[in-house]
Amino acid sequence: MTDLDFEYLRGYIKQRSGLALTAEKRYLVESRLSPLCRRFGAASLHDLIGKLKTPHDKVLERTVVEAMTTNETFFFRDRLPFDLFRDTILPEALARNAGRRKLRIWCAAASTGQEPYSIAMLLQEAGARLSGWQVDILATDISLDVLEKARLGIYSQFEVQRGLPVQWLLKHFTQTGDQWQISPSLRAMVEYRPFNLLHGFEALGQFDVIFCRNVLIYFDAPTKSDILTRFGTSLAPGGALLLGAAETVIGLTDKLIPDAKHRGVYGHAPARPPALRAAVG
Template sequence: MSPLTKADFDYICDLVYKRSAIVLDSSKEYLVQSRLASVTNQNGCASLAELVTGLRTQPSGRLSQMVVEVMTTNETSFFRDLHPFEALKKVVIPELLAKRPGEPHVMIWCAAASSGQEPYSIALLLREHFPQISQGNVRIIATDLNTQVLEQARQGIYSQIEVNRGLPVTMLMRYFEKSGVNWQLREDIRHMVEFRECNLIQPWPLIPPVDILFLRNVLIYFDQETKKSILAKVRRTLKPDAALFLGGAETTMNIDDCFERVPLEKTAYYRVRKAT
């Protein structure tokens, strides 16, 4: 398949940026072309040039949505990086419950949920260690801009390779059922998570005030101004003393001074500074 011309490559980069704020540059040219190949084949286009012609004709149609979705990175796994989940179990949730004796309701938002392993990991953690809130006293909302991965997440069906990545065998046996060659999460666990489409740079759906927000490994794809805009909206979403978890390579430092970092044993979370 012939490579993209510079004009077509620049058009794709501009389209993806406008629709998702994901920054692509010349170093990503091979990645862009390889990912576009699947969209080209699915839509019966003879070449990448023909695909781009179709995009220029209908820049806001389903084809452009497919291009944006294929450019998103959906790397995820159960209990990814583990330490934030340990922090939830040992510190964040116990402290939250101690502040609310008799009112154990918790609102959690996973804002870049991909195919669901992250929010389901939280649901499993709650079921294992906090039965007082896992049965109807927790609301977990999981969002992503990629409609295809959200559909997989709703089904809760994962391959052997996917369940092998980070999921303890005891949890696999207790909470999953065999589905052909794959594994499906039990219905009662799936019902703990509500999946919605959300593009972080567009108007957000109505999200109730949040106690715990996982916004991990997504800010790294945005430029500085987009990060500032998202974090400003995050502040308005969080309850007082709420915990914001970012990816290991992400920080609010030099982006939004209204947050303070709270170090824990092997990780950290962020919370909004109290007014002085």
């Protein structure tokens, strides 16, 4: 792969997914795209990139972009955000929405489903408190392959060992040979949909809780800023955005501010008074 090839790929991936590939990620590009050469009849990476420049092969385009996404995830990843969701964010949202008895949650980078299913398990455990409520969990991801796996809800022994309490493994999963499938009732709670975070959020509606953890780290500052500002619009009044431990809104948007009490949780910035707005312009 020549320097020009790499530069072309960087632009290509950035434009289609927002992923910012720094120069030190060149090895990653080579290791992830080389296996695609044979599948798409390319003699080399240079050849594969040449095929990308002929914009007719949608499968190649999608496959290359998906190959560069990181799908690392596991059940109850980092634990704390899920404890916060169960103990604080969910009860507050239930109190806020008690009149209309409707709750909407968005997992904005659902990967293979462990995060939305972790949320679904917590909601199912909440039991009677949610009786009579309409609860929507929308789980989106740019990658069709990971969404397919998520919909099936079938996980290896390795995957269920990471973060899932054994009692919940027995309660919510059925063993199928060497693998485990999550219960139909939990699968039915989650709607999976392909979605690119670079596209407009308007059609998705508003959400009481948005999980977008360990995604923005792969984007450059202008892209982060754009996405966070639009999350601000998608978040219902009083709603909560949960980011990964290495992510923040500070310096990227004035629509959202950190929750003073809970690390990794963000809410709407208070509206500026009209006089101040006028003064600031």
